[in-house]
Amino acid sequence: MKIAFLLSIHFCLLVLSHCYGGNGYDPLESILNIQRSKRSDHIITKELTSEISYSPVYVGPQDGLKDLDKISSLPGEPSGTDFDQYSGYVTVDPNHGRALFYYLAESPIFSSNNPLVLWLNGGPGCSSFGNGAMMELGPFRVNADSVTLSRNKYAWNNVANVLFLESPAGVGFSYSNTSSDYTTGDIQTAKDSYTFLVNWLERFPEYKTRDFYITGESYAGHYVPQLAQLILQNNKIANQTIINLKGIALGNAYVDEETENTGLFDYFWTHAIISDEIHEGIISNCNFTEAGTITDACNDYENQAYAAKSNINFYDIYTPLCSPSSNSTPSITEFDPCTENYIGSYLNIAAVQQSLHAKPVNWASCNGFILGQWTDSPFTVLPVIQDLMANGINVWIYSGDTDARVPVTTSRYSIDKLKTSLKTPWYPWMYKGEVGGYVVGYQNLTFVTIRGAGHFVPSYQPARALAFFSSFLGGNLP
């Protein structure tokens, strides 16, 4: 099993830009396997705790860098771009030569009043620019010719200034001159993201007091609450609102290992992917709690479940796979399953990298090396989420309901473990006369589903995604 898993990583390294989002690359499954084998070998990893000590972060000179980061235009961009875009590097460790890459898409209108929203993709090891900005919620999508772009009219920068951060170093265009930095994990990722933000706000001081939100999906279910907690702690220690954090939104988020497993196999069964026998085998042989041991019998049933699933789009179970023979229909509302390939080609064009102020690199959607070396990943971040809820942070959990990777069942089981009380009972929310999804309000927590959306919610249901995101920023239930 371990060999098969390593092989799959190597396979993906060879064809990395073809892997994430529909062609079988599954970084989350890999990290779960790594964590599980560490636990069975009794390797205890450190965890971000609430007693984290404050050490002042590195702040470098930022004068003049904002102007240099301004993008004049991206190759193949459609005419009529009516908003400002910036991208470049922020050094987070000058001694190691470690720098994180960002892309900022400001709003076409009301930019100076709209909030600042940070978006993070997961993996671990996957790019927030290539996936988040170019495939999901950013202003442009790459066309099937891999050289021109289309405007995404449902982009989230319509209602916010959206900052995409490639994190940690080694992901996307982010890098370090010290190769040992590529052995990293949750704690370092949170610290570097924090240092990035403090420096970035020096470069863009007009955002310093702006309402700030953090959103992300999948393994960013770890990154987002951990970074949010670090922000709150540092604000508290400094007696100052260094970063004006208001809320977080977690999409199809991996927040707890037990519910990830239980929710996954229940989703498989309730969505007619596995047989009764396999499901019952899992129920009666698997103990997915932190103290539980994974028996051979459990392993065997899990493998049977993955085999039974066969070759479907794990991230959006009812959509087609990317196939060389498919007649792609590249439109914003009908997601093209080969999009990831177009993005991989586009972001490796030298002129594109130049226009982004990126170092010339072989850009990949996900970095399998970083994933394979991942050092720390707590079993659950639910206590971190509880801490944020208790400290007045607006917490939303949202879920595209056709994702099998971190399915809606998993999110509901996680919320159950948070032990918060019901405030607004479950109801359908409407968009353009149709049910956009369902919503339920709890004390200090909102849960929203997006109907007919997979793991990458804004890719599959762009209009509904923008509707729910606008509600989130407005602080109202949809």
Ligand SMILES: *[C@@H]1O[C@H](CO)[C@@H](O)[C@H](O)[C@H]1NC(C)=O
């Ligand atoms: C990494 O090394 C290159 C080459 O020496 C240098 O130009 C660059 O500034 C370094 N990066 C950082 C973040 O210090």
Ligand SMILES: *[C@@H]1O[C@H](CO)[C@@H](O)[C@H](O)[C@H]1NC(C)=O
């Ligand atoms: C913050 O306030 C507390 C209590 O007023 C004080 O003890 C502490 O020194 C202050 N910290 C800073 C960094 O000013």
Ligand SMILES: *[C@@H]1O[C@H](CO)[C@@H](O)[C@H](O)[C@H]1NC(C)=O
């Ligand atoms: C799972 O294992 C733990 C630790 O051995 C045990 O306390 C718990 O009762 C088990 N759960 C079930 C449902 O068997």
Ligand SMILES: *[C@@H]1O[C@H](CO)[C@@H](O)[C@H](O)[C@H]1NC(C)=O
């Ligand atoms: C909700 O937030 C308030 C403070 O804003 C806090 O006192 C309360 O304990 C929180 N409740 C839950 C369940 O998080």
